[in-house]
Amino acid sequence: MIPVESESTSKEGTKIVYVSKENLFAYMKERKDEGYDILLMVTGIDYKDHLEVVYHLLSTSTGNRLIVKTKTDGEVDSVVPLWAGANWHERETWDLVGIKFKGHPNLKRILLAEGWVGHPLRKDYPLDKKQYVNLKENGEDYVSYDPREGY
Amino acid sequence: MEDKVIEVNFGPQHPSTHGVLRIKVKLDGEIIMDAYPVIGYLHRNAEKLSEMGAYPKALIYIDRLDYVASLNNELGYVLSAEKLMDAQVPERAQWIRMMLVELNRIASHLVWLGTHGLDMGMLTPYFYCWRERERILRIFDEITGSRLLYNYFAIGGVYSDITPKAIDMIKEFLSDFGSKLEEIQAIFAKNYIYVKRTRDVGKLSLEDALSYGVTGPLLRASGKKWDLRKNQPYLYYDQVNFDIPVRQEGDVYARFQVRIEEMRQSIKIAQQVISKIPEGEFYNKKFSKPMLVRLKGTGDSYVPTESPKGEYGVYLVGDGSTIPYRVRIRSPSFANLSALPIMLKGYKIADLTATVSSLDPVFGEVDR
DSSP: OOOOSEEEEOTTSOEEEEOOTTTHHHHHHHHHHHTOOEEEEEEEEEOSSSEEEEEEEEOTTTOOEEEEEEEESSEEEOOTTTOTTHHHHHHHHHHHTOOEEETOTTOOOSSSOTTOOSOTTSTTOOTTOOOEEEEOTTSOEEEESOGGGOO | OGGGEEEEEEOSSOGGGSSSOEEEEEEETTEEEEEEEEOOTTOOOHHHHHTTSOGGGGHHHHHTTSTTSHHHHHHHHHHHHHHHHTOOOOHHHHHHHHHHHHHHHHHHHHHHHHHHHHHTTOOHHHHHHHHHHHHHHHHHHHHHSOSSOOOOEETTEESSOOOHHHHHHHHHHHHHHHHHHHHHHHHHHTOHHHHHHHTTOSOOOHHHHHHTTOOTHHHHHTTOOOOHHHHSOOTTGGGSOOOOOOOSSOSHHHHHHHHHHHHHHHHHHHHHHHHHOOSSOSBOGGGOGGGGGGOOOEEEEEOOEEETTEEEEEEEEEESSSSOSEEEEEOHHHHHHHTHHHHHTTSBGGGHHHHHHHTOOOHHHHHO
16 A cells, blocks of 8 residues: 555545655556556646645446646656556646656657746746747747737 | 658648647558657647636636637636635536536537548548537527537536526427437448548557547446546536447447437436426525625635546636636647547558547647
8 A cells, every 4th residue: 555645625525635755656557456447637727835636537337536646846657658648648647737756758748839948737827928829941830929920 | 660660740731630749750661650749839828827817717718729619618728727625516506517517528529420420431420410500509609698618607607597498498499409319420431431531540459548648438448447427427427317328349439329318318317407407596695796806815716627638627726816726728639639649550640540549639639
């Protein structure tokens, strides 16, 4: 059994478990073997002094749900080897919240253009700074602050 | 051998991508070796926008996620928000919600069925589907005042009561939609070409479906009997009688069959609901309209609901102020689309449109 840091319940009654980021992968592997076969989503939350990664798990055989949370400073282990669906969710979390996933096969931005500056769901993201996206000759995106260089 | 593989871009501007999906396809002759979906062309960051205003203000962005099933989207948000604020909802409001959500499910499946026909080269069913959907939109117009984006479900109830005229319209629609559906189904299922092009195409095994987090009709077409309305009932789904359609094949034709059967079950549910709507308030008096922007929430909540595409829910984190601290939208299309490469690998390029449209992706929801 991998130790958990603390337990609580969310407002609708789902169990929330805090795990240290060193134990995260081992803990998730244990849960996967226990029967949590669907990873519903990966979320990142910016609490200003630290970041938090939230995993929603579902077991379709028993109907149990579990929320796993980890406090981090910006990097956690990827769970793609356990659930293939984590691939896009982790890319999105990197894209919008700026949390790196160690061991991810293709950690690129997914919703925003490659080369975008900053992560919009961080609380200190500058909303007044406009960025313009354009295409290079080879079909890749690039971003600039000059309105004449993009749309 | 290697130099024979060519890379082709499918989309983002292509009529059968259902919006703006781009797929980089690696082809060996006409066999798909690999596929790499590129998304994000419709990205507006609804999550950030929702974190910038009071709780009810997020609803207009939630409406615009899955724009063919807006009420299903709103339901996920208001249920989560109500749990966050410990709000009680009158029984009548819950039953009204349930009926409208089922009607919207039919409308969403009809949009899918019509456009799926177009992708397969059939123009006729499109008009049949749009004719039936138009009747549902008129009902919504009568009840909510809008045809596409409703902003009708509010925290603590619904914005307006349903009228006797609307009830008559719904009854009339439910009485003959079943036979119309039979007609539409026959256009597809009795067409030799359609069945040939969809059987054993775009197969998704159950292990892959679970691993990729695929939910909704796709999961049920791959052989898992899993429907949140039955397995983890919300609203009053435990008080109505209906079945979950399941198919074992996991191909495009199985998904077609599952969605058609789901529409039949939705008719069944709506017919039961309409006789069960009790008299009473349609919103909680504590949550009257001027009060809505002053609502405060603490803690976190996530209420899963079964939208036409799969498990939909909004994960809300409140910090005790009137503005949500974090809004995370679990959109089913996003997870379903991530499984696309394994559904395409090994099939011919001509099967690509059939497989993509069988996912029923809506890009307002994928890109958020």
